Amino acid sequence: MLPMLAMSQETEKVDTLWKSSGLITLNFSQVSLTNWAAGGKSSASGVFMLNAFLNYKKDNLSWDNSADLSYGFLKEKDNDLVKSDYKIDLNSKLGIKATGKWNYAALANFKSQFAAGYNYPNTSDAISKFLAPGYINLALGMDYKMGNISLFLSPTTGKFTFVSDNDLSAAGAFGVDPGMKSRSEFGAFLKFEGKTDVVKNVSLQTKLDLFSNYFHNPQNIDVDWNILINMKVNEFLSANLVSHIIYDDDIKIPDNETRTNVKLTIL
Numbered sequence: 001m002l003p004m005l006a007m008s009q010e011t012e013k014v015d016t017l018w019k020s021s022g023l024i025t026l027n028f029s030q031v032s033l034t035n036w037a038a039g040g041k042s043s044a045s046g047v048f049m050l051n052a053f054l055n056y057k058k059d060n061l062s063w064d065n066s067a068d069l070s071y072g073f074l075k076e077k078d079n080d081l082v083k084s085d086y087k088i089d090l091n092s093k094l095g096i097k098a099t100g101k102w103n104y105a106a107l108a109n110f111k112s113q114f115a116a117g118y119n120y121p122n123t124s125d126a127i128s129k130f131l132a133p134g135y136i137n138l139a140l141g142m143d144y145k146m147g148n149i150s151l152f153l154s155p156t157t158g159k160f161t162f163v164s165d166n167d168l169s170a171a172g173a174f175g176v177d178p179g180m181k182s183r184s185e186f187g188a189f190l191k192f193e194g195k196t197d198v199v200k201n202v203s204l205q206t207k208l209d210l211f212s213n214y215f216h217n218p219q220n221i222d223v224d225w226n227i228l229i230n231m232k233v234n235e236f237l238s239a240n241l242v243s244h245i246i247y248d249d250d251i252k253i254p255d256n257e258t259r260t261n262v263k264l265t266i267l
Contacts, residue, residue, distance in 0.1 A: 022052035023230060025240055027072075047072035047085055049240070051205070051228065060097035064150070066090070068207075068226070070242075071114050080123045086113040087244070089226075093152065095143050105143035107152060107191065109209075111135040111224075132165040133174040137211070139189045148195040157189035159211055159222075175250030187213040201232040220249035 028046040049070045056063040072085030090110045095103035112135070117128040141154030161183040163169045163176050172178035190210040198204050209224040229241040 017058050018054065018056055020052070020054045022050070023228075024051075025049040025238070041077045043074065043076045045072070045074045045084065049085075049242075062095040062097075062103065062145075064091075064093045064095070079121065082120055083115050083117055086115055086117065088112045088114060093143065095145075098142065101144055101146050103143045103145060105141060105152060107137070107139045107141070107143075107154065107189075109135075109137040109139075109191075126165070127168075127173070129165050129168070132163045132168045134162040134164070136160045136162075137189060137209075141189070150191075150193045152189075152191040154189040157187055157211065159185040159187065159189075159213070161185075172252065175248070175252075185211075185213045186215065187211055187218065198229075203230045203232075204228075205230070217249060221247075222249070223247040 026046075026048055028044075030044040031040070031042055033040050033042050047070065050067060051069075052067045054065045066089075068087065068089040068091075070085045070087045072083070074082045074084045076082075088111060091107070092109075093105055093107045095105040098104050112131055112133065113128065114130060116126040116130075119125060119127050137157060137159050139152070139154035139157040141152060141156070143153075144151040161175055163174050163181050168174070169176060169181045170179055174183075176183045188211070190208075192208040193206070195203065195205045205226075205228040207226045209222075211222040212218045212220075213222075223245065225243075225245045227241075227243040231239045231241075233239070
């Protein structure tokens with residue numbers, strides 16, 4: 001057996017107008033078994049994560065940008081390579097001071113994935129691909145900012161879902177009408193972001209997105225919730241606990257399965 005190798009580096013740079021920070025994580029592990037009496041399979045896995053921020057502040061103007069990227073794989077003996085993580089999440093928010101800690105704000109968000117996903121162990125029929133789905137949120141509202149906490153509230157939000165793959169589009173995947181490659185929704189949006197130090201060398205980051213479509217089942221709120229706990233060992237090594245919960249009532253799931261996707265990753 002080969003032990004797990006995990007590398008993580010967190011950097012922060014500050015000047016007069018710009019503030020940037022980032023967390024980069026690279027994790028690799030391998031297990032090799034030969035005539036192992038207790039049983040088991042040889043395997044290899046790896047995960048790359050990037051969590052970065054670039055923010056601008058001058059007088060009453062603020063501009064916050066973030067990138068949350070991850071890609072992971074798992075390979076067991078003679079089985080096909082399996083995608084274990086695949087996220088693209090880009091955010092940009094422009095704000096103008098209103099009063100106190102409140103800002104008038106405009107937000108743009110893009111979400112998709114790097115690679116195709118399959119109904120494993122079957123790897124001949126893709127159930128998702130890059131831009132299938134892809135999501136864009138455009139919102140106008142108010143943003144409350146205090147330290148490392150931000151609460152964005154928007155009563156006017158356009159949510160756009162894209163399914164670029166012909167087969168998935170024909171099947172009506174991810175809420176689009178069969179044969180269509182996009183879907184537009186209008187509703188209310190809430191975005192909460194926060195970061196805090198739990199104890200020394202242990203930080204917690206969370207990001208919660210809620211969306212309600214005014215014109216179609218507004219009570220069924222879409223949920224996208226990320227939690228990242230970073231436990232820093234030294235400048236280059238750390239352990240991470242990642243949780244990602246997604247709920248979307250418009251995505252077709254067989255009746256015997258749940259409509260909530262929950263992913264828990266320990267790095």
